[in-house]
Amino acid sequence: MSMNSEGRVTRPEISAETTAAAEAPATFTGNRALMLEEALIFERDDYARTGVDIAEAPAAANRLGGLERHRAIGLPGLPEPEAVRHYTRLSRQNYAIDLGLFPLGSCTMKHNPRLNEKMARLPGFADIHPLAPVDTVQGALAVIDELAHWLVTLTGMHAVAMSPKAGAHGELCGLLAIRAAHDAAGSDRSVILVPESAHGTNPATAAFCGYKVENIPATADGRVDLDALTARLGPDVAGVMITNPNTCGLFERDMKRISDAVHAAGGYVYCDGANFNAIVGRVRPGDLGIDAMHINLHKTFSTPHGGGGPGSGPVVLSEALSPYAPLPFVAKQGDGSFKLIEEETAGEDHPGSFGRMAAFNGQMGMFTRALTYILSHGADGLRQVAEDAVLNANYVLRSLDGLLDAPFGASGPCMHEALFSDDGLAPGFTTLDIAKGLIDEGFHPMTMYFPLVVHGAMLIEPTETEGKATLDQFVGALRSVAERAKAGDAALKAAPAMAPRRRLDETAAARKPVLVWKDEPLPEAAE
């Protein structure tokens, strides 16, 4: 088997009849060769079994204060071989970056090096308690300090708050610092401006810490409307939240002018750093006047996404906001040892801190991985990361010229992601059909219907860890699916036909939510 120049696999043609999995004969088990159906653990009669050998408890008086559990909990147990099979079978129903291109725009699915995993599992990092005496965890504090140093250096900022647990938690951290700074200045500004192309987390975060949110429109070329933004600035505006590179995949050329205008009006600039991988090593947000920016370690520095998380969202801060950074805070002392500044000493060492925003010391396991990745890439590698990410995205953008509408294709090079719309598809065909068609081609679809400023948006982010041959094959597949959607191929409406499941009814799931297993048969399962 080989690939031709368009990335199409060249092998004997297989007729349409035999490829339609839906027409394959039913099997007794419901399995289809290597694609195995797997019951829920609750549907097996395994309530008395266990897969763990636990030592017999020594005889001891019960001191539970009369609160012993009497009723059964209802937790099935699987012996180890069956547990391993259950989860291995489930795993095979997932798409993953280890299987192929995962071009989710704005989510940044890049290769996850296994060295990161190995380092995070060293007992010296994985098996230490957050409240252990500080002199027994100096190596962990050194990791935090070293990573913090590189994050500050790479962004050109002044300090970094390490404890936020995810990107959206980092946004919260940045806005709390902005509020604390205004409070300290005796100002009670109440409004945060958010461009309409922003991630939904931006307005939600502003509301979650008590701000009113006002939207700022985008220009026809996909950037923040500078005039509309400056016109709205005033004594009630606490700050602006901007994503740069933005969610249309474009660099905000006016970033410095925006920052200057916001500062002149007494506000602060928050930058959503979700897309930092496009500029790492080439642009320092600090030079653009940013006051706070979260860095999704999992995106730029390749910590695993794990089916949704955990994330990690350290926030770099300008000099103006640094005094308000949350607790705890790692500080290097004169003798080279590290100190953990908590509530106890915050009064002397870090008096302006707005306080604690998570129980312990942040996502240590992610810090280890991110530092491993930074050191592996080094200065030359990180710069190459941004260059290859941008090159790959522009290659996808231009390879689809004339096929899919690229609303901002003339607005300048895209950064790390290419944006298309559903303009020009046959009546009744949508972005969703293209996405589901790509599944049958063996690709994870791109981000759909985001950003909201583009109708039927398709946001494609290849990342820097894809080679040219993979991109050619993806472009070829997308071309084929898009041509079917333009021609009104009815079979595309039924895609995916070859995935573990055909199109799932999300409306029914929301109308009558079934969120936990109930012992009576589920109505949906009865058919």
Next chain:
Amino acid sequence: MRYLPLTDSDRQAMLATIGAGSIDDLFVDVPAEARLSGPIAGLAPHASELAVERHMSKLARRNLSAGEAPFFLGCGAYKHHVPASVDHLIQRGEFLTSYTPYQPEIAQGTLQALFEFQTQVARLFGCDVANASMYDGSTACWEAITMARRVTKRAKAILSAGLHPHYVSLAKTMARFTGDQLDSAAPSLTPGAPGDDMARLLDAIDGETSCVVVQNPNILGHVADLSELAARCHEKGALLIAVVTEPVALGAVRSPGEMGADIVVGEGQSIGVGLNFGGPYVGLFACAEKYVRQMPGRLAGVTTDADGQRGFVLTLSTREQHIRREKATSNICTNAGLCALAFSIHLTLLGETGLRRLATLNHANAVAAADRLAKLPGVELLNTAFFNEFTLKLPVEARPVVRSLADKGILGGVSLGRLYPGEPTLANGLVVAVTETVTGEDVEALAQALEAEIAA
């Protein structure tokens, strides 16, 4: 560079397709004054696996890991044995390197695992429904307080003195900005029931109260019956939020849901997730079904596909930030997916039988240790009711004792001086956690070292 597949000739060919002369042409929108031309200050060039391993291993060796020492630390993070297959399974690439299941047809593995996780959490906590996990227990606790505000339309939360001080600290940080009123108190070293302030809580609930937040077992290890508190809350139109930082306890102790709690949140680290110096952990969140549309976070639900086959999807997303923007129930747009999976796999291996055995073993070990340590001269065991963690009142300040024990290679507990630096009345308190990983020799080593420290 081993992580970057493009060759220079690929790059040239691709630039030609794009119609760009050089990479710099792709960065034209970056103003010249913001472009970095030189190398990143101080950062070495790319390094081999071997070189990076050496550097990181050297840093790791500067830490005293829990497995190297008799280990008694708890207070919200616990050392339990995690079966080898848990870590093996979460490292399968199809779990480790998958993303949020936005395309459910090719994410059934993650979605089914989350649905099973939700069911396990709901059952463990004695609640109707649970979500697909939160960042950690402390942030889940604050989210529960904001949810109670939405449900009751009131903004006064009463926090138990037995609630983890970091959870209290976080709530105070947030309340300063959101305008919620918090009524909190420091715990006391009450003999019999340390940290328990049931009478204060019962007394404080009024028609303005949105919720009472109580941790069980509490920060000092005391376990309490929450039934009367739940009844009083409901009488006054308030919600009872129960916090569980040691879910293994629920293998032995009645669940908060069974005692009447409306929302139960917890830290799931104990089951399947390592200590990791504080994170990543996994927040657990469960509640009564009638409040489901006010819940924060993600939810996996059941549906059918075009062939009528059962499948799973993320659902009720109209509560979430990507649709509701500033009107969302929370700004959270993730869950601790991989940690939730580890929790769920470990709990599946344990099953009801294993969890009960594990809980019984934890309790028995803790009782034996408590009795041994209470015999030390001048040492008082404050708890009569506890699960695997209890509080000792030492005749001296506990913090320097913990410090000196570490020098002897014993991680001997959490001093209340560390947790409550502003409360001198608590300075002699030492919270000792004893799990299945603690041996009789470990307890004897602690007892003898503690005795020597007190005498010194």
